[in-house]
Amino acid sequence: MADNNDIMLMAHLMRRAGFGASYEELEQRAAKGYEATVEELLHPEEQPDLQMDVMNRYMHGWRDMNGLMANQGYWTYRMVNSPRQLEEKICLFWHGIFCVGDSKCMRARQILLELNNFRAHGMGKFDNLLMYLSTDPAMLYYLDNQLSHKEAVNENWGRELLELFSMGVGMDGEANYSEDDVKACAQAFTGWTIANAIPRYPYGSYANRFLYNKFDHIDDDKTFLGETGNWNGDDVVRIICKQPATARFVARHLYNFFVADEPQVPAWQHTPPRDPELIKALEDEYFNSGYDITSMLRVLFNSDSFKNARFAKVKNPSEVVCGTLRIVGDFQTPKPRFYDPALQIRYMGQDLLNPPTVEGWHTGKEWIDSGTLVERVNFAAGEMGRMDAPGIQDIVSRLASRGDVISADGLLDGCLELLGGYELMQDTRDLFLSQAVKASELHTGSEEFAEQVSQLLQLIVATQEYQFS
Amino acid sequence: MTTQVQGVTYRYTHTIGRGEEAGPGFKNPVSVARGEDNILYVVNRAYDYRADSKRITVCTVDEEYIGEIGNGGRLGGELMDTGENASDGSLVWPTDIALDSEENLYITDEWLNRVAIFAKDGDWLGSWGVAGDGEGQFNQPSGIHFDADGNVVLVDTGNNRVQKYTKDGQYISSFGSYGDGDGQFNMPWGIDIDQEGNIYIADWRNDRIQKFDAYGNFLMKAGSTGNGEGEFKRPTGVAVDKDGIIYVTDWDNDRVQVLDSNGLFITFIMGDATLSKWGITKLDANPDMKLQREIAQGLERERFLRGPIGIEIDEDDRLFIVDSQRNRIQIYRKIPPYFVGMYDGARL
Numbered sequence: 028m029a030d031n032n033d034i035m036l037m038a039h040l041m042r043r044a045g046f047g048a049s050y051e052e053l054e055q056r057a058a059k060g061y062e063a064t065v066e067e068l069l070h071p072e073e074q075p076d077l078q079m080d081v082m083n084r085y086m087h088g089w090r091d092m093n094g095l096m097a098n099q100g101y102w103t104y105r106m107v108n109s110p111r112q113l114e115e116k117i118c119l120f121w122h123g124i125f126c127v128g129d130s131k132c133m134r135a136r137q138i139l140l141e142l143n144n145f146r147a148h149g150m151g152k153f154d155n156l157l158m159y160l161s162t163d164p165a166m167l168y169y170l171d172n173q174l175s176h177k178e179a180v181n182e183n184w185g186r187e188l189l190e191l192f193s194m195g196v197g198m199d200g201e202a203n204y205s206e207d208d209v210k211a212c213a214q215a216f217t218g219w220t221i222a223n224a225i226p227r228y229p230y231g232s233y234a235n236r237f238l239y240n241k242f243d244h245i246d247d248d249k250t251f252l253g254e255t256g257n258w259n260g261d262d263v264v265r266i267i268c269k270q271p272a273t274a275r276f277v278a279r280h281l282y283n284f285f286v287a288d289e290p291q292v293p294a295w296q297h298t299p300p301r302d303p304e305l306i307k308a309l310e311d312e313y314f315n316s317g318y319d320i321t322s323m324l325r326v327l328f329n330s331d332s333f334k335n336a337r338f339a340k341v342k343n344p345s346e347v348v349c350g351t352l353r354i355v356g357d358f359q360t361p362k363p364r365f366y367d368p369a370l371q372i373r374y375m376g377q378d379l380l381n382p383p384t385v386e387g388w389h390t391g392k393e394w395i396d397s398g399t400l401v402e403r404v405n406f407a408a409g410e411m412g413r414m415d416a417p418g419i420q421d422i423v424s425r426l427a428s429r430g431d432v433i434s435a436d437g438l439l440d441g442c443l444e445l446l447g448g449y450e451l452m453q454d455t456r457d458l459f460l461s462q463a464v465k466a467s468e469l470h471t472g473s474e475e476f477a478e479q480v481s482q483l484l485q486l487i488v489a490t491q492e493y494q495f496s
Numbered sequence: 497m498t499t500q501v502q503g504v505t506y507r508y509t510h511t512i513g514r515g516e517e518a519g520p521g522f523k524n525p526v527s528v529a530r531g532e533d534n535i536l537y538v539v540n541r542a543y544d545y546r547a548d549s550k551r552i553t554v555c556t557v558d559e560e561y562i563g564e565i566g567n568g569g570r571l572g573g574e575l576m577d578t579g580e581n582a583s584d585g586s587l588v589w590p591t592d593i594a595l596d597s598e599e600n601l602y603i604t605d606e607w608l609n610r611v612a613i614f615a616k617d618g619d620w621l622g623s624w625g626v627a628g629d630g631e632g633q634f635n636q637p638s639g640i641h642f643d644a645d646g647n648v649v650l651v652d653t654g655n656n657r658v659q660k661y662t663k664d665g666q667y668i669s670s671f672g673s674y675g676d677g678d679g680q681f682n683m684p685w686g687i688d689i690d691q692e693g694n695i696y697i698a699d700w701r702n703d704r705i706q707k708f709d710a711y712g713n714f715l716m717k718a719g720s721t722g723n724g725e726g727e728f729k730r731p732t733g734v735a736v737d738k739d740g741i742i743y744v745t746d747w748d749n750d751r752v753q754v755l756d757s758n759g760l761f762i763t764f765i766m767g768d769a770t771l772s773k774w775g776i777t778k779l780d781a782n783p784d785m786k787l788q789r790e791i792a793q794g795l796e797r798e799r800f801l802r803g804p805i806g807i808e809i810d811e812d813d814r815l816f817i818v819d820s821q822r823n824r825i826q827i828y829r830k831i832p833p834y835f836v837g838m839y840d841g842a843r844l
Binding site: 080081084085087088090091094096097222223224225226227228229230231233236362363364365366 | 513514515521524526541542543544545588589606607683685700701730748769771772774775778779782784785788789791792793794795797798802803820821822823824
């Protein structure tokens with residue numbers, strides 16, 4: 028039987044490999060075992076997918092996803108409710124790296140199709156993923172590759188593929204590629220374009236299609252990363268994926284997203300990894316597995332570095348909102364304004380499907396400013412105040428089952444535990460006990476007990492500690 | 497385009513509509529009713545984040561715009577009226593429409609759990625409905641239709657039953673329960689009533705339609721889950737013509753199925769949409785898009801139905817298919833069968 032340490036470790040895993048879990052789910056997963064749960068998370072295809080027919084019946088905008096807010100609402104729903112938690116988390120991971128923004132594309136459905144590729148292939152081989160990305164109409168349009176012609180090469184896609192999507196500008200103080208490599212990369216991708224789209228008027232937009240126009244491709248030798256040949260785009264992807272820099276880049280991103288906050292990406296050329304040992308293990312697995320992301324994640328989640336990295340990361344806004352909603356447990360059935368939680372994510376600085384630039388969102392402490400912190404606190408506290416929500420009632424019920432009387436300390440510890448093992452600084456604990464709970468003992472059968480629990484939960488999620496994962 | 501099968505012929509006539517948040521056009525239309533003088537009342541479900549688009553568009557079969565009725569309880573586009581005290585004229589989740597003998601509009605609202613009533617000139621006449629699962633209560637009303645006696649028959653989706661009320665909301669009777677047996681439902685949606693008073697229900701999550709007599713006695717069922725002939729994937733709307741032919745919007749299969757009066761498959765209608773009058777007007781005002789259309793690849797996709805929901809056939813055998821995801825109505829006409837009796841180039 029799982030003990031409390033097992034359950035708290037499981038809470039950590041589910042916050043990182045998913046969007047948190049209710050205490051009941053933590054108990055069940057802990058009983059199954061840590062490594063077994065990791066394997067389950069790594070194989071989402073073996074879990075049932077969400078049945079969307081009832082949601083689509085009521086959320087009429089979800090069927091074709093022609094609007095940004097429909098997409099945002101839909102994705103939030105998936106993050107909160109999908110049994111395939113890591114599938115949604117890896118989708119968010121790649122979305123923050125392979126950025127495409129609705130502000131330019133204006134076709135949210137096209138970005139949804141890209142996200143579906145991240146769901147389906149985001150834990151597969153990295154070279155395959157880059158090929159999906161290189162033929163993705165949303166990405167090609169976002170980075171202007173349809174404007175790249177053999178007589179007038181546009182280097183936007185070629186440059187970002189190297190700088191932001193696969194290798195990074197440098198590592199260990201050295202540059203990873205030269206300006207000539209950027210040019211060769213861009214030349215190799217000439218002719219990778221998009222079929223002419225059906226305009227949105229009068230009947231709405233349709234999905235675009237990738238098109239390879241061989242007549243607009245530079246059919247000549249190019250020297251890329253030291254190799255010379257008549258390279259096309261797929262050759263470039265092949266050459267990129269065998270670079271040590273690519274292994275480092277993928278490893279650091281995985282570490283930064285799943286383990287602990289690293290410096291922002293532009294600093295990686297001159298800033299060594301925070302955990303060189305784990306990064307090295309991930310790099311090795313990248314090559315040993317044939318660039319397999321699932322294999323790298325297995326190494327990562329089973330490492331001591333990961334297990335010991337509790338609360339070493341600032342939650343991103345999706346984690347704040349979806350993690351809170353998964354505890355509250357009241358975002359399953361359709362109702363008007365179902366997009367509200369997605370708006371909250373936006374207000375906290377993460378406008379899903381619409382990152383600020385191709386560089387994506389800056390992470391870690393940069394998520395927090397005086398405005399977004401207020402949004403975080405208000406949202407989480409508001410949700411914890413919903414005493415009719417099943418998740419809150421479950422917490423109250425579990426605490427009440429611990430005896431007719433519960434000490435103030437016990438109540439606070441119980442709330443922290445049932446939220447997923449949060450730990451408060453001593454000053455905060457003392458403040459809560461002296462000012463909020465007041466009584467040294469509480470009667471769990473009293474009329475006001477549920478409200479006392481709810482108020483304490485509200486205080487806890489308003490703390491600095493709740494902002495960390 | 498002409499579809500001719502088993503002595504029944506459907507000729508596509510034209511498309512009306514375009515995607516529009518207000519004025520001439522539709523936004524996620526879900527239902528249509530035909531009034532006198534070729535007037536159409538089209539229910540726009542729209543999105544909650546554009547609640548100002550929730551409305552009834554009034555136009556003619558020939559696409560002359562007349563006006564709008566109702567609103568989404570709007571305040572700056574945000575959906576505000578989601579509670580029990582929704583204001584007059586509010587539409588939160590409008591779903592289906594029926595006209596009484598005076599052409600007043602009865603509109604089911606599956607969030608507010610009420611039937612909203614408007615005069616044809618747009619005046620608010622009131623509403624009725626009590627949320628719940630008891631007698632005379634309903635939970636998420638969807639399909640609505642008047643019977644020959646002027647009573648309202650509506651589909652009580654959440655309670656998996658069909659209920660009959662007087663037009664001012666007095667409960668009369670009900671039938672049905674949850675399940676997949678004969679006379680049972682799983683989230684039923686659309687409804688129609690034939691000339692004999694028989695009731696047809698789109699049994700949405702059971703992927704079938706069912707036919708009952710006027711008293712709710714089970715008569716027939718048709719369909720099973722799938723995408724083949726006579727199979728459905730979440731059928732939404734149902735209509736019956738004066739010859740007993742049944743039309744079903746096969747929502748998640750993006751098509752309409754035509755069945756004979758015994759429920760046997762006759763044909764599919766996949767869509768033949770062409771540019772509507774309003775669409776042409778829009779393109780004339782946006783020359784860039786006109787140019788884009790001229791060079792667009794895969795434009796043939798535009799004609800197909802996408803998420804059809806509502807369907808109606810009038811006394812002139814005109815079939816109105818509410819092509820929800822494409823913000824338009826595709827109109828066909830059923831014409832008498834013709835037999836030309838010759839084949840190419842042959843002389844008898």
